[in-house]
Amino acid sequence: MSISSIIKSRLETDRSAAVALDRAVNGVKQNSGSTLEDVRSGVERASWYSSCLFDKYKDVCTELSTEDQRFIKCIYEVYKRKNIIADMMCC
Missing domain, CATH: 1.20.5 (Single alpha-helices involved in coiled-coils or other helix-helix interfaces)
Structure with missing residues (x-):
């Protein structure tokens, strides 16, 4: 070279x-x-x-908790189903 x-x-x-x-x-x-x-x-x-620490804002705390529970249920459904795309297209 x-x-x-x-x-x-x-x-x-x-x-x-x-x-x-x-x-x-x-x-x-x-x-x-x-x-x-x-x-x-x-x-x-x-x-x-x-906001959960203050009585005046318990409604905000409840809303956050509800959102978190809904999110966890959605994640569970994603992992539970075998074909998510097909489920979304059919329903």
Whole structure:
């Protein structure tokens, strides 16, 4: 192999590594943004539950509890059924 082909091969390898690193950094950035948004939503939901500590806001607490129970039932139905798409299309 000549020196120029070795250098050319090395540059191509370095370029491929740089592109892969750039993609990885962008993926981590997007994922961490999504994770931070999920954490923010969780903290917000937990703050809503602080209304359960005050008698004046028991209706808000009851509504949150009802929403959570409905959500849990929906998740249960999703895992219980074998073909969710077919059930949605038929009914």
